Amino acid sequence: MPAFTPLIDSLPSSVPFVGPEALERRTGAAIKARIGANESVFGPAPSVIQAIKDHAGDPWMYGDPENHDLKQALAAHLGVQPENICVGEGIDGLFGYAVRLFVEQGVTVATSLGAYPTFNFHVAGFGGKLVTTPYVEDREDPASLLKLVTAENARVVYLANPDNPMGTVWPAAEIQKFIDALPETTLLMLDEAYSEFAEPNTRPALDVTRRNVLRFRTFSKAYGLAGARVGYVIGHPDVIKAFDKIRNHFGMARLSQVAALAALKDQAWLQHVVREVAAARERIYVIARAHNFAPLRSATNFVAVDCGKDGVYAKSLVDGLLKEGVFVRMPGVAPLNRCIRISAGKKEQLDLLEAALGRLV
Amino acid sequence: MPAFTPLIDSLPSSVPFVGPEALERRTGAAIKARIGANESVFGPAPSVIQAIKDHAGDPWMYGDPENHDLKQALAAHLGVQPENICVGEGIDGLFGYAVRLFVEQGVTVATSLGAYPTFNFHVAGFGGKLVTTPYVEDREDPASLLKLVTAENARVVYLANPDNPMGTVWPAAEIQKFIDALPETTLLMLDEAYSEFAEPNTRPALDVTRRNVLRFRTFSKAYGLAGARVGYVIGHPDVIKAFDKIRNHFGMARLSQVAALAALKDQAWLQHVVREVAAARERIYVIARAHNFAPLRSATNFVAVDCGKDGVYAKSLVDGLLKEGVFVRMPGVAPLNRCIRISAGKKEQLDLLEAALGRLV
Numbered sequence A, B: 001m002p003a004f005t006p007l008i009d010s011l012p013s014s015v016p017f018v019g020p021e022a023l024e025r026r027t028g029a030a031i032k033a034r035i036g037a038n039e040s041v042f043g044p045a046p047s048v049i050q051a052i053k054d055h056a057g058d059p060w061m062y063g064d065p066e067n068h069d070l071k072q073a074l075a076a077h078l079g080v081q082p083e084n085i086c087v088g089e090g091i092d093g094l095f096g097y098a099v100r101l102f103v104e105q106g107v108t109v110a111t112s113l114g115a116y117p118t119f120n121f122h123v124a125g126f127g128g129k130l131v132t133t134p135y136v137e138d139r140e141d142p143a144s145l146l147k148l149v150t151a152e153n154a155r156v157v158y159l160a161n162p163d164n165p166m167g168t169v170w171p172a173a174e175i176q177k178f179i180d181a182l183p184e185t186t187l188l189m190l191d192e193a194y195s196e197f198a199e200p201n202t203r204p205a206l207d208v209t210r211r212n213v214l215r216f217r218t219f220s221k222a223y224g225l226a227g228a229r230v231g232y233v234i235g236h237p238d239v240i241k242a243f244d245k246i247r248n249h250f251g252m253a254r255l256s257q258v259a260a261l262a263a264l265k266d267q268a269w270l271q272h273v274v275r276e277v278a279a280a281r282e283r284i285y286v287i288a289r290a291h292n293f294a295p296l297r298s299a300t301n302f303v304a305v306d307c308g309k310d311g312v313y314a315k316s317l318v319d320g321l322l323k324e325g326v327f328v329r330m331p332g333v334a335p336l337n338r339c340i341r342i343s344a345g346k347k348e349q350l351d352l353l354e355a356a357l358g359r360l361v
Helices: A006-010 A020-027 A048-052 A068-078 A092-100 A117-127 A144-152 A172-181 A236-243 A256-263 A267-290 A310-322 A346-361 B008-009 B020-027 B045-052 B068-078 B089-104 B117-125 B142-152 B172-181 B237-245 B254-265 B267-291 B311-323 B349-360
Strands: A085-088 A108-111 A131-134 A156-160 A187-191 A213-218 A232-233 A302-306 A339-343 B085-088 B108-112 B129-133 B156-160 B189-190 B215-218 B232-234 B302-306 B337-345
Touching: A006 B089, A020 A310, A020 B068, A048 A267, A048 B045, A068 A085, A068 A131, A068 A232, A068 A256, A068 B020, A085 A092, A085 A236, A092 A117, A092 A187, A092 A213, A092 A236, A092 B008, A108 A117, A108 A144, A117 A131, A117 B189, A131 A144, A131 A187, A144 A156, A144 A172, A144 B085, A172 A187, A232 A236, A267 A302, A267 A346, A302 B237, A310 A339, A310 A346, A310 B311, B020 B142, B020 B189, B020 B311, B045 B254, B068 B085, B068 B232, B068 B254, B085 B089, B085 B237, B085 B267, B089 B117, B089 B215, B089 B237, B108 B117, B108 B142, B129 B142, B142 B156, B142 B172, B172 B189, B254 B267, B267 B302, B267 B349, B311 B337, B311 B349
Parallel strands: A108 A131, A108 A156, A156 A187, A187 A213, B108 B129, B108 B156, B156 B189, B189 B215
Antiparallel strands: A085 A232, A213 A232, A302 A339, B085 B232, B215 B232, B302 B337
């Protein structure tokens, strides 16, 4: 047969995440509380749903490959120029492009042990050498990452603020200190997928004069559009322009562009969701403590709950909850995997969680 | 700044296609007849539009990363197994993945001079060495491609049947002969994006026991869902499985999955569109001949019209039509670029085309 490239041959067939539909097919049991993938059960805004309905006949047309209207609106919203923004097929898609721009076989990439697996998937997929440093007190640790970058001469470093899967966050000043200390030849990929849920003082000011910082944000979480696949990356025009060399120019779904634009315009809904999520976090804290678990304070739309034992025990809870129709996930590596990760839910979903945990623990 | 890879540095910033919205922004004139990108002006089926409306609130959920339901339905429709199918973000997205599986720097890829530019974009993007052979009588020529593959020891060869941009087609038997003659170590990427518009006897039987043939099809053309970005590739399970090593697993928009599934179920609409397109082609032939142009017989939803002079003249027509609000395109290289390429339109769009050509010629 035709030869795969040696790099492809070397890659495992494992996938970063199994979707809830696949779990349903495997277990044969319907998921009643879908609170495992950090989707927003509060949904997109009614104004967004209406926009989708209004444009339901439009998909005979390709989307605008330049994402012009969405970039204009984002630029105005963020106080930058459209040239500072690349829109792509979710942050996952943009991670693939960004890694491809900078990483080839032999290039070293630094991240935290247990941080976002899909980033690692892309690094491996382009032949990068991944080096890691542990979380410190359940946070990705900028000081450790900086040491690692220097020691390993890493060309790229990944940091999420707030973090996934632990939900922890650093103040903006700490992130800024990290940025300032980073070698100019090292690219920071700063994942801010959950930043709308965190306090404003956790977001360093945007500085698009820096060529070595890319900030990744998304409509998947607070805007409730995970299934639309719209992410964006903010950075220096020279770096942003390079995405055009490789991205799938006609890759954006037209209705997704419509939905994201409508979502951005409805900041009232965003604030509503942020309040709902904050309330849901409080309830998850209460439920967790009632079972003698230790919830981690979260700056996101999920809560990592320390179940007090090891990963085997946490896994038994995740599996047990799934059998009860409650879909949650857990971190992949120790010691983070003593936790289970529960996304913010509405009352009915958290009722199911509470009841199921009561039966299991 | 952080170093791009040498491959990225070597790539041009040019893009394969400029979208019609971008053309509108540049010219300041609205497009009244959007018949340049081979989209289906006949739209998706009313049943598809209804399905989108019914699911308009769903995009808070990620799409199923396994595309399970769509693959099941496609497998039943095609008489193959789900393991023979990978669904992706349009054929463009799947071309990117397929090229990445087989092509790295130094690998030779064969295609026809003037064939689909986005395929070439991906080959360049992964460092492949592109070799070409001319069209023969406005068709991609299997015999020439076979010679080229052998002479250049090409690992991958691209062939579209029917062809874009010329709209010409080979009978199934000729394509089968090409497949049978191809070295087992050369992968054929057979682009069948337009095959629903062609006679059934132009599609060789699916043979998923072959490891060196991948067949690419789409919901973008006959199903009227260009903006949904849903393509699929059919092949041997070992090759199909390899896509999982690199694809953006959560890359499919949820509403796009819904739309594609609904579209596949509505074969009556597909047949309606195929009839409308056939009628539109006939009218384009008539309009072209009335201006002393020579339309090429087309097996697709567009017609390449030989304008009898060179690319400069054809370009002047494309530009002139755009000023009149009629968006068409043209092939990129000689001698194909003596033609303009006009997509099937409804009566009102072809009326605009006819009137505008009348003023221009």
